[in-house]
Amino acid sequence: MDIIAALQAKLGTDTVQGPDTADFPRHDHDFFVHTPEDVKLLGVCYPRTTEDVSVILKACNDAGIKVQPQGGLTGMAGAGVPLEPCLVLSMERMRTIEELDLSASTMTVQAGVVLEAVQTAADEAGLFFPLDLGGRGTARIGGNASTNAGGNRVLRYGMMRELILGVEAVLADGTIVSSLNKMLKNNAGYDTKHLFIGSEGTLGVITRLVLRLFPKARSVSTGIVALKDYAAVLDLLGRAKSGFGGTLAAFELMWPDFYRLGTTALGRTPPIPHGHGCYVLMETLGTDPESDLARFEAVIAEAIEANVAEDAVIAQSSKESTAFWSIRDSPGEWPKVFWPQIAFDVSIPTGQINDAKEELHKRLLARWPDVRVIFFGHIADSNLHLSVKVDEDPMPILEIDEVVYSTVGEFKGSISAEHGIGILKKEFLHYSRSPAELALMRTLKQALDPKGILNPGKVI
Numbered sequence: 388m389d390i391i392a393a394l395q396a397k398l399g400t401d402t403v404q405g406p407d408t409a410d411f412p413r414h415d416h417d418f419f420v421h422t423p424e425d426v427k428l429l430g431v432c433y434p435r436t437t438e439d440v441s442v443i444l445k446a447c448n449d450a451g452i453k454v455q456p457q458g459g460l461t462g463m464a465g466a467g468v469p470l471e472p473c474l475v476l477s478m479e480r481m482r483t484i485e486e487l488d489l490s491a492s493t494m495t496v497q498a499g500v501v502l503e504a505v506q507t508a509a510d511e512a513g514l515f516f517p518l519d520l521g522g523r524g525t526a527r528i529g530g531n532a533s534t535n536a537g538g539n540r541v542l543r544y545g546m547m548r549e550l551i552l553g554v555e556a557v558l559a560d561g562t563i564v565s566s567l568n569k570m571l572k573n574n575a576g577y578d579t580k581h582l583f584i585g586s587e588g589t590l591g592v593i594t595r596l597v598l599r600l601f602p603k604a605r606s607v608s609t610g611i612v613a614l615k616d617y618a619a620v621l622d623l624l625g626r627a628k629s630g631f632g633g634t635l636a637a638f639e640l641m642w643p644d645f646y647r648l649g650t651t652a653l654g655r656t657p658p659i660p661h662g663h664g665c666y667v668l669m670e671t672l673g674t675d676p677e678s679d680l681a682r683f684e685a686v687i688a689e690a691i692e693a694n695v696a697e698d699a700v701i702a703q704s705s706k707e708s709t710a711f712w713s714i715r716d717s718p719g720e721w722p723k724v725f726w727p728q729i730a731f732d733v734s735i736p737t738g739q740i741n742d743a744k745e746e747l748h749k750r751l752l753a754r755w756p757d758v759r760v761i762f763f764g765h766i767a768d769s770n771l772h773l774s775v776k777v778d779e780d781p782m783p784i785l786e787i788d789e790v791v792y793s794t795v796g797e798f799k800g801s802i803s804a805e806h807g808i809g810i811l812k813k814e815f816l817h818y819s820r821s822p823a824e825l826a827l828m829r830t831l832k833q834a835l836d837p838k839g840i841l842n843p844g845k846v847i
Contacts, residue, residue, distance in 0.1 A: 390429065390430075390446060390447065390450050390452050390474065391403060391405040391406075391429065391430045391474075392405075393446055394432065394442070394443060394446055397442055397446075398432075398434075398439055398442060398443070401433070402432060402433055402434060402435070402439060403430060403432050403433075403443075404430055404431050404432075404433070405429075405430045406427075406428070406429070406430060409428070409430050409431040409475075410431070411428050411431070411475075414428070414431055414457060414460070414469070414475045414477060415428070415468065415469065416460065416468060417460045417461065417462040417463065417464075417465060417466075417467055417468050418460075418461060418462060418463045419463055419464075419465065419730075419811070420464075420465030420468045420809070420810060420811065421468065422468055422469045422470065423470065426469060426470065426471055426472060427472055428469055428472065428473065428474075428475060429452065429472060429473060429474045430474055430475070431474075431475040431477055432474060432475065432476050432477065433477050433479065433480045434476070434478070434480065434481060435480050435481060436481070436594075437555060437557060437563055437565075437594040437595060438563075440476070440557045440592055440594050441557050441561040441562075441563050442561065443474070443476060444476075444557055444558070444559060444560065444561045444592065444840075445560060445561025446561075447474060447840055448559050448560045448561065448838055448840055451838055451840070452473070452474055452840065453471060453472065453473035453474070453839075453840050453843045454473055454474050454475075454476050454559075454592075454840050454841055454842070455467070455468075455469040455473045455474070455475045455476060455842060455843075456476045456478070456533070456588035456592045456841070456842055457475060457476065457477045457478065457479075457530075458478055458479075458498070458499070458526065458527035458529050458530025458531075458533070459479075459501065459522065459525040459526045459527040459530055460525075461522035461525050461526040461530070462530065462534060462806070462807065462809060463730060463732070463806045463811075464534075464803070464806050464807045464808060464809030464810065464811045464812055465809035465810035465811050465845070466533070466534060466587040466588065466807050466808070466809035466810070466842070466845055466846075467530065467588075467809075468809075468810070470810060470843065470844045470845075471843055471844060473843065476592065478497075478498045478499035478527060478529050478530075478592075478594075479499050479527070480499060481497035481498050481499035481500075481529075481594065482497060482499040482500045482501070482504070482527075483496070483497045483500070484496050484497075484500055484504065484505070484508050485497065485595070487508060487509075487512050487514075487600075488569060489512065489514075491569045491570075492514060492599065492600045492601065493552060493569045493597050493598060493599060493600060494508065494509060494516070494597070494598045494600055495553075495567060495569075495595065495596070495597050495598075496528055496595065496596055496598060497529075497594065497595055498527065498528060498529025498530075498532070498592075498593050498594050498595060498596065499527050499528075499529060500527065500528045501523075501524065501525065501526065501527055501528070502518065502519075502520070502522075502523045502524075502526045502527070502528055502531060503523045503524045505518075505528055505598065506518075506519070506523065509600050509603075510603065512600075513603055514600040514601065514602065514603055515600060515601045515602065515603045515604065516550070516598060516599075516600055516601075517540045517543070517544040517550065517601060517636075518531060518536060518538055518540070518544075518547055518550055519538045519539050519540055520536060520537070520538035520539065521716055521718070521719050528596060528598070529593045529594070529596070531547050532547055532551060532554070532583070532584050532585075532593050532596055533583065533584070533585070533586065533587050533588050533593055534547075534585065534587055534805075534806065534807040535547050535548050535584055535585035535805070535807070536805060537765070537768075537770065537804060537805030538805070539636075539637055539639070539712075539715075539765070540636050540637060541765060541768045541770070541805075542635060542636060542637060542638060542765065542767045542768050543633065543634075543635060543636040543637075543672070544601070544636075546805070547584065547585075548581070548584050548585065549599075550598055550599050551580060551584060551596055551597065551598060551599070552568050552569055552570065552571070552573075552597045552598070552599055553566050553567040553568035553569060553580065553596065553597035554566060554567075554579075554580035554583055554584065554593055554595070554596055554597075555567055555593070555594050555595035555596070556582075556583045556591040556592060556593045556594060557591060557592045557594055558590075558591045558835055558836075559591070559835065559836040559837075559838065559840050559841050563594075564579060564591065565595075566579060566580060567595060567597050568580075568597060569597050582831070582835070585807075586846070587807050587808065587809065587842060587845055587846050588841060588842040588845075589832060589836065589841050589842045589845055589846050589847070590831060590832065590835045590836060590841065591835060591836075591841070592841070602674075604672035604673060604674070605673065605674045605675065605676060606671075606672070606673040606674065606675060606676035606679040606680065607670065607671070607672055607673075607705070607708060608670065608671045608673070608679055608680050608683035608701070608702075609668070609669070609670045609701070609702040609707075609708040609711050609712070610668075610669050610670075610683065610687060610699055610700060610701040610702060610711075611658050611659055611666055611667065611668050611669075611699065611700050611711055611714075612666070612667045612669060612687060612690070612696045612698070612699045613659045613663035613665070613666055613696065613697045613698040613699065614663065614664060614665045614666070614667065614695065614696055614697060615663070615664045615665070615697060616664045616665060617664075617665060617740070617741035619664075619665070619695050619696070620640060620665050620667060620766070621737070621738070622690075622695045623667060623690050623695055623696060624638055624737075624766070624767055626686055626689065626690055626695070627669060627686060628767075630682060630685070630686035630689075631671050631682065631683070631686065634671040634672055634673040634679065635669070635670075635671055635767075636670050636671060636672045637668065637669065637670040637765075638667060638668075638669055638765070638766065638767035639667065639668040639669075639715050639763070639764070639765060639766075640665060640666075640667055640763060640764055640765075640766045641665070641666040641667070641668065641714070641715065641763050642664075642665060642666075642744075642761075642762045642763060643661065643663070643664070643665075643666075644759075644760075644761050644762070645761050645762065645763040646661070646666045646714070647661060648717060648721065648724060648725055648761060649713075649714035649715065649717035650714055652724045652725075653717060653720055653723065653724060655710075655713070655714065657714075658700045658710075658711060658714075659698050659699070659700055660698075663697055663698065668711055668712070668714070668715050669683075669687075670708075671683055683701065684701060687699045687701070715763075718730070718772075718774070721774070725759075725761065725774065725776060726776075727776065727782060728761075728774045728775060728776040729774065729775045729776075729782065729784055729787055729788075730772070730773075730774050731772065731773045731774070731775070731791050732770070732772055732803060732804050732805055732806040733770075733771050733772075733773075733791070733792075733795045733800055733801060733802055733803070733804055734769045734770055734771070734795075734800050734801035734803075734804040735769060735771050735795065735798050735800040736769060736798070736799070736800070737766055737767065737768075737769050739798055740764070740766050740769070740771050742798075743771065743794065743795070743798045743800065744762050744771065744773075746794055746798075747760070747773065747790075747791060747794050748760050748762075750790050750794060751775060751787070751790055751791075754786070754790060755777045755779075755783075755787075757777065757778050758775060758776065758777050759775070759776045759777075760773055760774070760775050760776075761773065761774045769800075769804070770804040770805060771804075773791070775787050775791070788811075788812075788815060789815075792812070792815040792818045793818060795818060795819070796818030796819065800819070801819045802815050802816065802818055802819045803819070807846075808845070808846045809845055809846070810844060810845055813844075813845065813846060813847070816846075816847070825847065828846070828847050829847055832847060
């Protein structure tokens with residue numbers, strides 16, 4: 388009996404679909420990466436419980452069948468894309484919000500719950516789940532955990548790792564490791580959840596999570612500030628940290644080319660006219676609407692009076708705030724105006740970001756004189772994004788990757804700030820991790836997945 392027939396006998400033909408019924412095209416790509424045309428997938432499994440996942444992984448491990456875990460397929464590094472013959476394990480039917488504990492400020496969910504559903508459930512309960520990113524409507528919370536997602540509010544709330552108290556996961560051999568901890572303090576030995584958060588499904592499959600919730604903000608203040616240069620941006624960041632304290636939730640830097648793409652090129656009227664060296668979108672989340680807005684206005688006014696800021700506009704409504712954020716979130720619309728392009732997600736120490744930006748631009752121009760490079764990022768948490776477009780067909784992706792990642796390595800940065808490694812960055816991981824670190828990663832992989840069935844070809 389083959390693996391599909393064996394699993395169908397245990398779990399049913401609706402849960403386990405073979406080549407004759409499986410919708411493979413829905414599972415063969417993420418945002419950038421596609422399954423090679425010559426790779427034949429064995430089937431697709433849609434578990435509804437942790438026990439289903441356990442049955443599937445045990446059977447595959449016993450038979451030596453590779454397994455490709457998948458969430459919402461919104462990733463940008465190929466972590467969820469099958470690269471060789473395997474069984475796809477889609478978590479999309481594990482979408483139950485099991486418990487919302489108001490006393491503990493936690494939510495227990497299955498891994499297939501969509502991020503936006505978590506945000507909505509928290510909001511309806513008078514609480515707040517802070518992770519937010521452009522794919523909120525399709526990204527699944529297990530995928531957010533397995534890639535240690537970042538997003539727009541890392542400055543205040545941290546990465547996904549800081550938003551998880553407990554994890555239940557299934558190892559390659561079907562063993563269920565359940566630690567659905569709901570306590571902020573739990574120092575009892577190794578914190579095993581961190582083996583699975585950020586490991587992109589290579590060490591185990593996350594099935595359930597306990598998420599941290601926070602008080603809902605009673606005030607939101609949003610503004611865009613125009614500045615002369617990066618030195619002024621750093622000055623404003625210092626003023627924002629000092630003036631806003633823990634209420635500062637976002638500090639998003641947009642260089643002129645990005646600002647033009649996000650506004651004029653896409654048919655939007657720029658809130659501040661073009662012609663400045665940098666544009667920063669700032670946002671605070673507070674508890675006192677009147678005093679929070681007054682403080683927000685005062686910090687910006689002081690920056691203008693000190694000739695740090697050149698111009699500013701503050702949102703007067705939630706509609707205006709959303710409009711400001713639509714500029715920052717515009718990369719999802721770039722296929723209309725800036726395509727094809729290669730997107731990079733790197734980290735550089737905040738004080739060196741502008742130097743790295745200039746060096747990256749210089750090296751890319753030296754290699755491809757017609758290159759266009761768009762820079763932006765969450766610079767307060769050291770995250771620099773860049774998008775590169777070269778007018779060659781096909782675009783020299785690997786050569787561009789090498790220039791970018793080797794430069795990041797020279798600045799002691801990370802080749803992945805928040806998108807993960809997947810397949811696209813695997814061969815460049817040595818620019819951010821030492822030989823000893825890579826060896827330790829391989830040791831963990833061998834210990835937890837000795838047959839190498841989980842997410843083959845990814846990370847290491």
